[in-house]
Amino acid sequence: xxxxxxxAVSKRFGDVIALTDTSLSVADGEFVSILGPSGCGKSxxxxxxxxxxQASGGEVSCDGVPxxxxxxxxxxxxxxYALFPWRDVVGNVTIGLEGHVAxxxxxxxxxxxxxxxxxxxxxxxxxxxxxxxxxxxxxxxRALAMEPKVLLMDEPFAAVDAQTRESLQxxxxxxxxxxRMTVLFVTHSIEEAIYLSERVVxxxxxxxxxxxxxxxxxxxxxxxxxxEVASSLRIELHELLR
Amino acid sequence: xxxxxxxxGLAILWEILARxxxxxxxxxxxxxxxxxxxxxxxxxxxxxxxxxxxxVRLLGGFTIALVTAVxxxxxxxxxxxxxxxxxxxLDLMRSFPSITLVPIAIVWFGIGxxxxxxxxxxxxxxxxxxxxxxxxxxxxxxxxxxxRVMEVGDLAxxxxxxxxxxxxxxxxxxxxxLAVSVIVLIVSEMVAATSGIGFLILDAERNYLTGKMFAGVxxxxxxxxxxxxxxxxxxxxxxxxxxxx
Numbered sequence: 466x467x468x469x470x471x472x473a474v475s476k477r478f479g480d481v482i483a484l485t486d487t488s489l490s491v492a493d494g495e496f497v498s499i500l501g502p503s504g505c506g507k508s509x510x511x512x513x514x515x516x517x518x519q520a521s522g523g524e525v526s527c528d529g530v531p532x533x534x535x536x537x538x539x540x541x542x543x544x545x546y547a548l549f550p551w552r553d554v555v556g557n558v559t560i561g562l563e564g565h566v567a568x569x570x571x572x573x574x575x576x577x578x579x580x581x582x583x584x585x586x587x588x589x590x591x592x593x594x595x596x597x598x599x600x601x602x603x604x605x606x607r608a609l610a611m612e613p614k615v616l617l618m619d620e621p622f623a624a625v626d627a628q629t630r631e632s633l634q635x636x637x638x639x640x641x642x643x644x645r646m647t648v649l650f651v652t653h654s655i656e657e658a659i660y661l662s663e664r665v666v667x668x669x670x671x672x673x674x675x676x677x678x679x680x681x682x683x684x685x686x687x688x689x690x691x692x693e694v695a696s697s698l699r700i701e702l703h704e705l706l707r
Numbered sequence: 708x709x710x711x712x713x714x715x716g717l718a719i720l721w722e723i724l725a726r727x728x729x730x731x732x733x734x735x736x737x738x739x740x741x742x743x744x745x746x747x748x749x750x751x752x753x754x755x756x757x758x759x760x761x762x763v764r765l766l767g768g769f770t771i772a773l774v775t776a777v778x779x780x781x782x783x784x785x786x787x788x789x790x791x792x793x794x795x796x797l798d799l800m801r802s803f804p805s806i807t808l809v810p811i812a813i814v815w816f817g818i819g820x821x822x823x824x825x826x827x828x829x830x831x832x833x834x835x836x837x838x839x840x841x842x843x844x845x846x847x848x849x850x851x852x853x854x855r856v857m858e859v860g861d862l863a864x865x866x867x868x869x870x871x872x873x874x875x876x877x878x879x880x881x882x883x884x885l886a887v888s889v890i891v892l893i894v895s896e897m898v899a900a901t902s903g904i905g906f907l908i909l910d911a912e913r914n915y916l917t918g919k920m921f922a923g924v925x926x927x928x929x930x931x932x933x934x935x936x937x938x939x940x941x942x943x944x945x946x947x948x949x950x951x952x
Contacts, residue, residue, distance in 0.1 A: 535855040539856075543853065547850055547853035550949075551874075553948075591951050594951060611857065
């Protein structure tokens, strides 16, 4: 059974058509990127899977269960971090656990995931004291701490500098390889999609244009970024996005 | 120390003019006169009586406004249908300057603490209500989306997200309320009362006790400044995360 299944999904915002007849199937534990220009509906697609937006038509299900609203098993990492300014790093992670995990475990589990994303020593920093990369690490720790089956990421690394972006990508792959949750990753960066994912879903305005597989095993080292395989994929994807 | 130079200079200037042929003890009492009146107020116990009466009305009215305005503001701010229905009526009610309600308060509640407490509560209610609503409405939509994904419960949403998010705005409302409350209290105590600092000032004026009158005004100044300092301290304390560097 597919971890994520979209069948003939459409979405209208008033007169604007964001998605038409879009189908997509993501296997359990798969890492899939959604690549496309801005305004092609890729974030809308992600939010529909998250249950934050409702599809105007078609069917969406996760593990065979129809999606009717947001749920903790489908966690989202937002481009804008979505951190609570009045809570420190640990507090921003515990807020996702409070009331859902035994009270005695909350703090310990939060700290575990904070160090997993490389923020040990920054537990009591507030968001405004963190760099963009550290903010997104905090948001990632919060999502991971809820141990979702599906991790939905909406251009999470779009707002950080190139070097931070690469190290965040490596970190994400390391965590994904260890946990093997399903990841749906929205991006407009061709390089990012190639480096991270097993499959790249290329979108055109309103729907899926083509799906391209990345035949490269994990772990993927830095060498893969500049490899022959990666550059021919880059050309192929570039052509598709034209 | 430099900050004190100007007030001290003005006090000296006042004293020189008060003691010069231009001055008249009935209109411009010397600092000595005012000081003597102040000491008399303290030693006679008169000050404690009036200050106590004013404090009870101020704190009572303010507290009632705080514990009603903030929860109502949280609910209205997060529910646009409810807000749409109630806002026209609320806009009308907050348009009455509180002082125009003094006669109504007297008719309803007499000239005692209840009437003053009502007026103070009424005046404090609106700034805190509106600022709470604004604070809630300005909560970042991304944070609300994140809360939905985390399945934060309704009560937890108010307590853990809407309240802290609106807190800076609520505290602005508190500061405005405190300033307004002092004005409303003093006026209501001057119109009809037998105790309170407002009564003390007006009573002194009616008896040509100019020194005492000025002493009362000075006391009010100190109270106003103290309330403002208290509000600022509270803000710094509750919003300490902002200062973390």
